[in-house]
Amino acid sequence: MSTHIYFGGFAALAIALATYFIFTGRSSLPSYIPGPPSPSWIAGNAVQIVNEQEKAGDLEFSWFKRYGATIKIKGTFGTDILMTSDAKALQYILLTSAYRFYKAPELCIALDAMGGPGISTVNGADHARQRKVVNMSFSETQLLYQSIKTSGNVVNMDLWFGRAALDALGKAAFSYDFNALTDPENSEMGHILHHFHDSTPSTSRRLRVGLWALEKIPPLRNLLAYFPGEVHKRFRHFQDACMKFSLPLIDEAKKMVDDSTKDMLSVIVGANQSENPNRRMSDEELICQAPHILTAGQGSTTSTLAWTFYYLSHDPETQEALRQEINEVIKRVGPEEPFSVHDYDGMALLNAVVKEALRLHPILAAIPRQAEFDEIIPLSEPIITENGEKIYQIPVKKGQHIQCAAHGYNRNPVIWGPDAQEWNPKRWLNKPDMQYSVGVYGNTLSFGGGVRNCIGWRFAVMEMQCLTTEMVKKFRYEPSVDTKKVLPWPGFITTPRMKGRFHEGPQMPLIVTPI
Numbered sequence: 389m390s391t392h393i394y395f396g397g398f399a400a401l402a403i404a405l406a407t408y409f410i411f412t413g414r415s416s417l418p419s420y421i422p423g424p425p426s427p428s429w430i431a432g433n434a435v436q437i438v439n440e441q442e443k444a445g446d447l448e449f450s451w452f453k454r455y456g457a458t459i460k461i462k463g464t465f466g467t468d469i470l471m472t473s474d475a476k477a478l479q480y481i482l483l484t485s486a487y488r489f490y491k492a493p494e495l496c497i498a499l500d501a502m503g504g505p506g507i508s509t510v511n512g513a514d515h516a517r518q519r520k521v522v523n524m525s526f527s528e529t530q531l532l533y534q535s536i537k538t539s540g541n542v543v544n545m546d547l548w549f550g551r552a553a554l555d556a557l558g559k560a561a562f563s564y565d566f567n568a569l570t571d572p573e574n575s576e577m578g579h580i581l582h583h584f585h586d587s588t589p590s591t592s593r594r595l596r597v598g599l600w601a602l603e604k605i606p607p608l609r610n611l612l613a614y615f616p617g618e619v620h621k622r623f624r625h626f627q628d629a630c631m632k633f634s635l636p637l638i639d640e641a642k643k644m645v646d647d648s649t650k651d652m653l654s655v656i657v658g659a660n661q662s663e664n665p666n667r668r669m670s671d672e673e674l675i676c677q678a679p680h681i682l683t684a685g686q687g688s689t690t691s692t693l694a695w696t697f698y699y700l701s702h703d704p705e706t707q708e709a710l711r712q713e714i715n716e717v718i719k720r721v722g723p724e725e726p727f728s729v730h731d732y733d734g735m736a737l738l739n740a741v742v743k744e745a746l747r748l749h750p751i752l753a754a755i756p757r758q759a760e761f762d763e764i765i766p767l768s769e770p771i772i773t774e775n776g777e778k779i780y781q782i783p784v785k786k787g788q789h790i791q792c793a794a795h796g797y798n799r800n801p802v803i804w805g806p807d808a809q810e811w812n813p814k815r816w817l818n819k820p821d822m823q824y825s826v827g828v829y830g831n832t833l834s835f836g837g838g839v840r841n842c843i844g845w846r847f848a849v850m851e852m853q854c855l856t857t858e859m860v861k862k863f864r865y866e867p868s869v870d871t872k873k874v875l876p877w878p879g880f881i882t883t884p885r886m887k888g889r890f891h892e893g894p895q896m897p898l899i900v901t902p903i
């Protein structure tokens with residue numbers, strides 16, 4: 389049976405390839421847009437971004453430095469990709485145009501394989517419908533977080549933050565205890581998520597070609613269920629674990645008559661039931677929200693927190709100033725009183741530290757989009773052609789693939805100044821208004837932008853404010869001998885990993901001393 393399926397799959401792939409090369413032109417973008425040479429016709433520059441750099445973003449920076457803020461790179465089978473770190477172009481693509489640029493199909497297929505068709509992978513009217521219902525859960529949620537425990541002198545802060553972020557998300561999103569902090573050995577979800585992105589090769593040529601084929605020949609997606617690979621098994625395990633805990637919660641929430649439980653999932657279920665029946669999410673759509681919230685919310689917050697403490701450990705002056713800021717709030721509100729949202733938002737240095745870590749380490753290296761119509765994209769940094777002409781607008785055709793470069797924009801010196809590559813939280817203390825609006829928090833691209841920006845950004849910021857405050861109040865941080873070997877690994881999401889020891893999972897080994 390499966391031999392027939394694979395044979396059929398390969399035959400369809402061969403036909404699609406032949407059709408593609410006969411009927412499509414090779415270059416979809418104007419020839420004056422500069423860009424790096426492609427090392428591979430099959431996989432293009434896209435594979436280089438993950439395979440040929442030690443630190444996420446370095447390669448893209450070298451291209452932007454050489455060719456300008458908007459460039460052309462190559463995707464699978466020689467297709468053109470427009471990659472931009474230009475503020476005006478990003479504002480146009482992500483905010484002004486809303487659903488005229490869809491999330492790129494390649495990414496939706498990969499995310500579907502992880503968590504099924506939920507809010508992160510649907511487009512257009514379906515996205516607007518799901519987003520409306522899911523949005524309510526984020527406006528009503530109170531942040532819950534665990535008390536802090538450490539086990540020794542050198543602590544893998546990424547592992548620790550991963551557990552804290554999972555438990556906080558479990559309580560706030562599902563009123564469910566994953567016991568990642570209290571019983572880490574037996575927390576199934578804790579284990580799955582800590583190694584979730586290990587070897588997720590958004591990297592290899594095979595994967596690129598596979599995603600290309602799945603995009604061009606949708607029936608091939610039915611074969612995914614038979615795929616034997618390790619990564620795929622991990623995703624299936626994750627989806628099964630999500631079903632196990634979320635199905636009973638959804639059933640219970642449907643029966644609830646009052647709205648006393650304010651976790652995200654029950655708010656989503658409740659909001660869905662009060663929706664016009666034609667606009668309601670189906671049970672399948674409801675079930676898929678849990679894996680999407682977990683995959684989108686846990687690793688991202690964990691890595692950002694790990695980098696925040698990496699920089700604080702290297703910057704004792706800021707660490708101490710932050711401790712003082714925390715102590716001033718404690719003096720004002722009282723030693724036993726919890727800080728309010730207003731207190732956290734009023735802590736200038738705390739927010740500067742969180743914004744600077746987010747700016748330097750966006751979780752998604754690029755936010756991929758695809759034009760749904762022919763478009764003219766405006767630029768603030770012109771392309772200068774070989775004969776010196778300045779180009780301020782680029783025409784793109786329906787179907788054009790675009791990469792909104794998060795690293796590139798977040799460290800673009802035209803926007804952030806000559807020290808854009810450096811850790812400098814003070815830049816946020818007196819920051820002038822920016823000319824273009826791109827992102828929701830500090831105007832970085834780290835939470836995306838526009839109609840499908842990060843729905844959990846406020847939750848993530850609160851979580852990072854709370855955990856950073858608690859951890860700085862109680863402990864002091866210094867780099868360990870291994871800290872300098874930690875690199876931002878450019879996988880499906882960027883995670884901190886030890887050089888040459890990627891397979892061990894995300895790590896941030898710091899010396900932690902109780903105060």
Ligand code: HEM
Binds near residue numbers: 688
């Ligand atoms: C530091 C933490 C986080 C970062 C850096 C981050 C980043 C992002 C980015 C860049 C996107 C946009 C992707 C795109 O446009 O293609 C996104 C979307 C999303 N995020 Fe986050 N995120 C974080 C935390 C969270 C949390 C805590 C949650 C849930 C509790 C969450 C839930 C989501 C969801 C559901 C989407 C899809 C929204 C949609 O497509 O409408 N994120 N996130």
